[in-house]
Amino acid sequence: MRKMFVALFATMCVGLSAGDSLPTLIKRFERGSWGYQELTVDLGSHYSEEYRNYNFPSLDTSDPNEYDDSADESIYDMQYYGYDVSFRYDRQKESERTCYDFMFQPSYDWSSREYEYREYTSNDGHTEKTGDETVKKHFLRVRQSLNSQHYFNDDYYVAFNTAFDGSRQDKKNYYIDGDTYEKEVKDLDIMAYLGLGRGRLRDVTNVVRAKWMADRLRYYHNIELNDEQILLLAQYLDKQTAYTNILDWYRDASDATFWRDVMDDLGLQLTYDQFLDMTREARSGTLLNRKQGLRYEIDCFYKYAYYDYKSCQESFGEYTNKEETEKPSYGLYGSVGYWNNVSVQSQISFSLPVRYSITSSKSTVESTIAGQYEKDEETMDFTLLSAVPSASYLLQLTDRIGLEVTTSVGYYMFEKDVEYSYLSFDEYVKITAYLNESTRLVGTSGYTEVNYFDDDAIENGGRQYDYWYLV
Numbered sequence: 001m002r003k004m005f006v007a008l009f010a011t012m013c014v015g016l017s018a019g020d021s022l023p024t025l026i027k028r029f030e031r032g033s034w035g036y037q038e039l040t041v042d043l044g045s046h047y048s049e050e051y052r053n054y055n056f057p058s059l060d061t062s063d064p065n066e067y068d069d070s071a072d073e074s075i076y077d078m079q080y081y082g083y084d085v086s087f088r089y090d091r092q093k094e095s096e097r098t099c100y101d102f103m104f105q106p107s108y109d110w111s112s113r114e115y116e117y118r119e120y121t122s123n124d125g126h127t128e129k130t131g132d133e134t135v136k137k138h139f140l141r142v143r144q145s146l147n148s149q150h151y152f153n154d155d156y157y158v159a160f161n162t163a164f165d166g167s168r169q170d171k172k173n174y175y176i177d178g179d180t181y182e183k184e185v186k187d188l189d190i191m192a193y194l195g196l197g198r199g200r201l202r203d204v205t206n207v208v209r210a211k212w213m214a215d216r217l218r219y220y221h222n223i224e225l226n227d228e229q230i231l232l233l234a235q236y237l238d239k240q241t242a243y244t245n246i247l248d249w250y251r252d253a254s255d256a257t258f259w260r261d262v263m264d265d266l267g268l269q270l271t272y273d274q275f276l277d278m279t280r281e282a283r284s285g286t287l288l289n290r291k292q293g294l295r296y297e298i299d300c301f302y303k304y305a306y307y308d309y310k311s312c313q314e315s316f317g318e319y320t321n322k323e324e325t326e327k328p329s330y331g332l333y334g335s336v337g338y339w340n341n342v343s344v345q346s347q348i349s350f351s352l353p354v355r356y357s358i359t360s361s362k363s364t365v366e367s368t369i370a371g372q373y374e375k376d377e378e379t380m381d382f383t384l385l386s387a388v389p390s391a392s393y394l395l396q397l398t399d400r401i402g403l404e405v406t407t408s409v410g411y412y413m414f415e416k417d418v419e420y421s422y423l424s425f426d427e428y429v430k431i432t433a434y435l436n437e438s439t440r441l442v443g444t445s446g447y448t449e450v451n452y453f454d455d456d457a458i459e460n461g462g463r464q465y466d467y468w469y470l471v
Contacts, residue, residue, distance in 0.1 A: 021211075021227070022207070022208065022211050022341055022342070022343055022344055023340075023341065023342065024227070025207055025210075025211060025227060025230060025231060025234070026202075026204050026207050026292055026341060028227070028231060029204065029207050029231055029234055029235075030235075039087075039088070039089050041086070041087055042086045042088075083107065083108050083109075086103065086104070086105035086106075086107075087103070087104045087105070088101065088102065088103045088104075088105075089101065089102045089103075097150060097151045097152070098148065098149070098150050098151070099148065099149045099151075099200075099201075100146065100147060100148035100149070101146075101147050102145070102146050103143070103144065103145045103146075104142075104143070104144045105142070105143045105144070106140075106141070106142045106143075107140075107141050107142075107143075108138075108139070108140050108141075109137070109138070109139040109141075110136075110137070110138055110139075111135070111136075111137045111139070133173055133174070133175055133176070134173070134174045135171060135172070135173050135174075136171070136172050136174075137169065137170070137171040137172075138169070138170045138171075139167065139168075139169045139170075140167065140168045140169075141165070141166070141167040141168075142164075142165075142166050142167070143163075143164065143165050144163070144164040144165075145161070145162065145163040145164070146161065146162050146163075147159075147161045148160050148161065149197065149200075151200070154200075155198050155199065155200070156196070156197070156198050157196070157197050157198070157200075158194075158195075158196060158197075159193065159194070159195045159196070159197050159297055159299060160193070160194055161191075161192070161193040161299070162190075162191065162192050162193070163189070163190070163191045164189070164190055164191075165187070165188075165189040166186075166187065166188045166189070167185075167186070167187045168184075168185070168186050168187075169183070169184070169185040169186075169187075170182075170183075170184055171183045171184075171185075179313065180313070181311065181312075181313045182311060182312050182313075183309070183310070183311040184309070184310045184311070185307075185308070185309050185310075186306075186307070186308040186309075187305075187306070187307055187308075188304075188305065188306040188307075189303065189304070189305050190303070190304045190305075191301060191302070191303045191304075192301065192302050192303075193299040193300075193301045193333060194299060194300055194301075195297055195298050195299025195300060195333070196297065196298060197295060197296060197297030197298070198295070198296060198297075199293055199294045199295030199296060200293055200295065201291055201292070201293040201295050201337070201339065202291065202292045202293050203289065203290070203291060204290050204291070204292045204341060205287060205288075205289050205290045206234050206237035206238040207231075207234045207290075208287060208290045208341060208344055208396075209234070209237055209287055210230050210231075210233040210234035210237055211230055211234075211344050212287065212344050212399065213233065213278050214229075214230050214233070215344060216277055216278055217274070217277065217278045220274075220277050221274050221277065223268075223270075223274070225266070229266050229267075229268075232265065232266060233262065233266060236262045236265070259275070263275065287396060287399060287402075288394060288396060288402040288404075288432060290341050290347055290394075291339040291347070291349070292339055292340065292341055293338075293339055294336075294337070294338045294339075295336075295337050295338075296334075296335065296336040296337070297334070297335050298332065298333070298334045299332070299333045299334070300330070300331070300332055300333075301330065301331060301332075301333050301357075302328075302329075302330045303327075303328070303329045303330070303357070304326075304327075304328050304329075305325075305326070305327040305328075305329075306325070306326055306327075307323070307324070307325040307326075307327075308323075308324050308325075309321075309322065309323040309324075310322050319367075319368065319369050319370070320367065320368045321365070321366075321367045322365070322366045322367070323363060323364070323365045323366075324363070324364045325361060325362070325363040325364075326361070326362050327359055327360070327361045327362075328359070328360060329357045329358060329359035329360070330357065330358060331355060331356045331357030331358055331384075332355070332356050332357075333353070333354070333355045333356075334353070334354045334355075335351065335352065335353040335354070336350075336351065336352045337349070337350070337351040337352075338350045338351070344396070345395055345396045345397075346393070346394065346395055346396075347393070347394040348391070348392070348393050348394075349391070349392045349393075349394075350389075350390070350391050350392075351389070351390050352387065352388075352389045352390075353387070353388055354385075354386070354387045355384070355385070355386050355387075356383070356384070356385050357383065357384045358381075358383050359381070359382055359383070359384065360379070360380075360381050361379070361380045361381070361382070362377070362378075362379050362380075363377070363378045363379075363380075364376070364377050365377075365378075380417045380418065381416050381417050382414050382415065382416045382417050382418040383414070383415045383416055384412065384413070384414055385412075385413045385415075386410065386411065386412045386413070387410070387411050388408055388409070388410035388411075389408065389409060390406060390407065390408035390409075391406070391407055391408075392404060392405065392406040392407075393405050393406075400433060400434040400435075401431070401432070401433045401434075402431070402432045403429070403430070403431050403432075404429070404430045404431075404432075405427075405428070405429050405430075406426075406427070406428040406429075406430075407426065407427050407428075408424075408425075408426045408428075409423070409424070409425055409426075410423065410424040410425075410426070411423055412424070420452060420453065421452075421453045422450055422451060422452040422453060423450070423451050423453070424448065424449070424450045424451075425448070425449045425450075426446065426447070426448050427446055427447045427448075428444065428445075428446040429444065429445050429446065430442065430443070430444045431443045431444075445468065446468065447468045448468075
């Protein structure tokens with residue numbers, strides 16, 4: 001794993017060293033009154049595999065029978081299959097005072113997992129394999145978000161953001177002894193933010209595309225475009241995204257009258273082959289989206305979370321368990337984000353979100369074991385302080401293949417009725433390969449490590465773990 005990220009870091013340095021005049025072009029680029037708007041519809045399927053190693057931080061290995069649950073280590077090998085559809089609408093009009101993006105995404109996952117368990121068997125701390133488990137799970141999820149900024153001058157804005165995340169999960173476990181376990185889980189999260197911010201995040205994808213085209217023309221045909229021509233080309237590309245009725249965007253270049261008009265305005269007399277070379281990437285529309293700008297914001301927010309859990313297991317006869325939890329919370333949220341395109345191929349970004357929240361949790365647990373019914377209610381108040389700085393590097397390898405590497409470190413501290421803290425470390429790699437303007441292949445892999453600072457964290461469900469995943 002370390003070797004892979006060393007290689008990625010070396011690649012990043014090469015990309016950064018290939019700087020060009022793109023930052024200057026971005027500063028000079030002025031979007032016309034048409035602005036930028038885009039509707040994206042994605043239909044996809046995915047397969048992923050995950051390896052995870054859990055351990056319990058407060059378990060005394062010298063006396064493994066100190067707790068009823070004596071398993072100190074669990075090794076999971078998982079496979080997932082899923083389908084999803086998403087709708088996203090982005091709009092940025094620099095001549096207007098409002099920017100917003102809207103996302104709606106339903107998804108369905110079916111997974112088959114093979115678990116291998118290891119448990120302590122003696123006081124010397126050795127482990128041995130004690131069981132296997134097969135799990136079949138169906139998972140339905142719907143997400144929706146709306147992020148908007150309403151500018152009252154060129155720099156300052158009022159932000160209003162909402163998010164909805166709801167899911168239902170049905171899972172059945174098959175054990176090697178023939179026993180089964182069934183579970184049904186429903187989750188609901190609703191959030192609303194209201195705040196003030198400064199800065200404007202610009203979509204500069206078309207400036208990058210124009211510069212990419214100019215570089216191709218210079219490299220293959222020794223034809224140099226000046227900055228004014230590149231900026232004019234970027235404005236044409238930007239204008240085209242707002243007028244989807246220009247059908248010749250997707251036709252053969254010989255019929256692309258829109259492009260012929262662009263060439264005339266640029267004052268270029270190109271042969272047919274030169275025209276094809278210059279416009280190949282732009283007509284396919286396959287470069288990764290680029291952002292530019294510095295923005296910081298502070299919000300007050302309200303969140304409502306609901307959790308409904310039901311389960312039953314054959315080996316216990318009439319064993320059933322039902323848990324219902326409500327968690328309303330409110331607090332403050334602050335964030336700083338910076339995105340910069342240092343070259344045609346390279347984009348770097350940094351972000352730091354900080355959150356402080358006050359939560360009141362009320363849980364009701366009902367269980368029946370062999371005809372014996374029990375009911376328990378618990379109310380818990382706690383605060384959460386979290387900070388999750390992250391850095392990302394995007395490298396456009398070719399006009400159809402892009403690589404993105406993200407690293408983040410998260411610190412979470414709980415107080416009042418719950419008192420513990422933990423640190424998480426994430427590394428994430430994403431490769432996108434476009435087959436054409438509407439079809440792409442996406443591969444992701446990553447590594448996550450979580451460490452609790454409090455040995456009593458296990459009483460609150462905390463488990464130290466590290467895992468890698470491949471999607």
